[in-house]
Amino acid sequence: MTQDQWGAIRQRLLKTVGQNNFTTWIEPLVPGPVSEGIATLHVPTNFFGNYVSQNFADLILHELNAEGVEVSRLNFALAAPSGASAAKPVMPAKKPAAPQAAANTSVLNTAPLDPRFSFDNFVVGKPNELAHAAARRVAEGGPVTFNPLFLYGGVGLGKTHLMHAIALELQQRKPQMNVLYLSAEQFMYRFVQALRDRKMMDFKEIFRSVDVLMVDDVQFIAGKDSTQEEFFHTFNALVDQNKQIIISADRAPGEIKDLEDRVKSRLQCGLVVDLHPTDYELRLGILQSKVEVQRRNYPGLEVDDGVLEFLAHRISSNVRVLEGALTRLFAFASLVGREINMELTQDCLADVLRDSERKITVEEIQRKVSDHYNIRLSDMIGPKRLRSYARPRQVAMYLCKQMTSRSLPEIGRRFGGRDHTTVMHGVRRIEELKQSDGQIAEDLEMLRRALEA
Numbered sequence: 078m079t080q081d082q083w084g085a086i087r088q089r090l091l092k093t094v095g096q097n098n099f100t101t102w103i104e105p106l107v108p109g110p111v112s113e114g115i116a117t118l119h120v121p122t123n124f125f126g127n128y129v130s131q132n133f134a135d136l137i138l139h140e141l142n143a144e145g146v147e148v149s150r151l152n153f154a155l156a157a158p159s160g161a162s163a164a165k166p167v168m169p170a171k172k173p174a175a176p177q178a179a180a181n182t183s184v185l186n187t188a189p190l191d192p193r194f195s196f197d198n199f200v201v202g203k204p205n206e207l208a209h210a211a212a213r214r215v216a217e218g219g220p221v222t223f224n225p226l227f228l229y230g231g232v233g234l235g236k237t238h239l240m241h242a243i244a245l246e247l248q249q250r251k252p253q254m255n256v257l258y259l260s261a262e263q264f265m266y267r268f269v270q271a272l273r274d275r276k277m278m279d280f281k282e283i284f285r286s287v288d289v290l291m292v293d294d295v296q297f298i299a300g301k302d303s304t305q306e307e308f309f310h311t312f313n314a315l316v317d318q319n320k321q322i323i324i325s326a327d328r329a330p331g332e333i334k335d336l337e338d339r340v341k342s343r344l345q346c347g348l349v350v351d352l353h354p355t356d357y358e359l360r361l362g363i364l365q366s367k368v369e370v371q372r373r374n375y376p377g378l379e380v381d382d383g384v385l386e387f388l389a390h391r392i393s394s395n396v397r398v399l400e401g402a403l404t405r406l407f408a409f410a411s412l413v414g415r416e417i418n419m420e421l422t423q424d425c426l427a428d429v430l431r432d433s434e435r436k437i438t439v440e441e442i443q444r445k446v447s448d449h450y451n452i453r454l455s456d457m458i459g460p461k462r463l464r465s466y467a468r469p470r471q472v473a474m475y476l477c478k479q480m481t482s483r484s485l486p487e488i489g490r491r492f493g494g495r496d497h498t499t500v501m502h503g504v505r506r507i508e509e510l511k512q513s514d515g516q517i518a519e520d521l522e523m524l525r526r527a528l529e530a
């Protein structure tokens with residue numbers, strides 16, 4: 078189905094289901110392929126899919142058919158968690174290789190960017206301040222200072238959001254600029270189509286005529302030799318013309334496996350900035366800002382004190398999960414007519430909370446403890462019996478027993494192959510010292526907090 082068709086269907090659904098339902102349940106749907114009478118719609122969570130399927134499937138089917146998309150069934154599929162363009166707004170509004178599209182560069186303009194992914198909606202904290210500042214600078218559209226700007230970071234930390242924000246800002250400030258945003262997957266798709274349709278000249282012309290090229294999730298082209306080759310030439314041609322390139326990936330250029338060295342080195346030659354995992358403050362800030370949006374959709378629904386703090390503390394995986402949790406919370410509260418308090422939060426988000434329980438590893442504990450006591454990790458694990466090594470070793474063993482589900486023999490193995498009785502002795506010793514030695518008690522408390530952060 079085309080974007081125009083989906084756009085028309087959404088318009089009609091908006092009228093039928095009302096603004097609140099539309100924002101919560103219809104807007105997040107991302108249309109996927111239609112095949113043999115089945116239309117796939119991508120949904121953020123299973124809960125979401127079930128709900129839409131039970132409540133809106135008939136309506137959506139009706140509207141699809143009314144729009145000329147002949148389908149008899151809907152298939153709700155989870156949007157791929159990382160890097161998949163299905164989960165994100167995609168650029169090309171038309172089939173890439175259509176001859177008129179190739180000849181008409183206006184198709185490159187960044188029309189269907191997600192307006193929610195603006196700088197205004199991006200919450201800045203310590204973990205992302207550098208990436209944000211660099212993105213802002215590029216979005217001014219001034220002389221190219223660093224080329225490319227390479228943004229990288231783990232799943233759901235805001236890379237796509239920042240890329241869209243740059244494109245949106247450029248659209249505003251420099252409407253005459255030809256800005257092309259696309260995922261690396263779409264780059265490959267266009268390239269393959271151009272090869273197949275013998276339209277390589279058109280392809281090259283399009284990609285070499287942009288002022289700003291933005292390629293999301295570039296790790297996708299790793300291991301795809303001819304796509305890499307073409308990307309390399311496109312990249313060089315644009316850099317030679319002093320055109321801005323912005324790239325995102327899930328890891329640093331040097332760490333992308335199966336990426337040719339020459340491509341890696343090109344990617345490294347501008348400014349490489351990473352989005353660090355969120356910290357508590359940033360998560361809380363993001364939740365506070367997203368609550369404002371939810372309040373507009375559900376006037377009258379308030380959030381009890383402590384709920385956002387609880388979520389920011391407990392869901393540390395990524396922002397997408399955090400956002401999904403909030404959306405679900407508001408929808409659930411409004412459906413069942415309850416207020417958003419701790420009890421409802423625990424009920425409604427039990428699965429999310431369980432999944433994001435942080436699993437602390439023995440290695441993490443060993444590293445933190447050796448840092449804390451300023452000794453080398455190898456000395457902590459090694460055979461030396463000096464008190465300055467033995468005590469931290471016992472502290473680490475104690476924390477492993479308390480904070481992981483490892484058995485004593487397993488812990489012993491990870492401490493240089495020690496016997497489980499040695500571990501037991503160490504754990505007991507620390508238990509005693511905790512009562513009698515204020516310094517040890519303080520160390521334990523500090524280490525526990527650092528590990529749980």
Ligand SMILES: Nc1ncnc2c1ncn2[C@@H]1O[C@H](COP(=O)(O)OP(=O)(O)OP(=O)(O)O)[C@@H](O)[C@H]1O
Pocket residue numbers: 158159160161194198199200201205230231232233234235236237238239294327363396397400
């Ligand atoms: N700092 C932030 N402020 C507000 N929203 C944010 C922030 N960081 C991420 N988000 C939101 O989290 C969601 C996921 O972000 P985004 O899609 O940009 O992640 P990503 O890094 O591209 O992930 P992926 O690795 O899956 O490609 C989006 O809805 C985005 O708006």
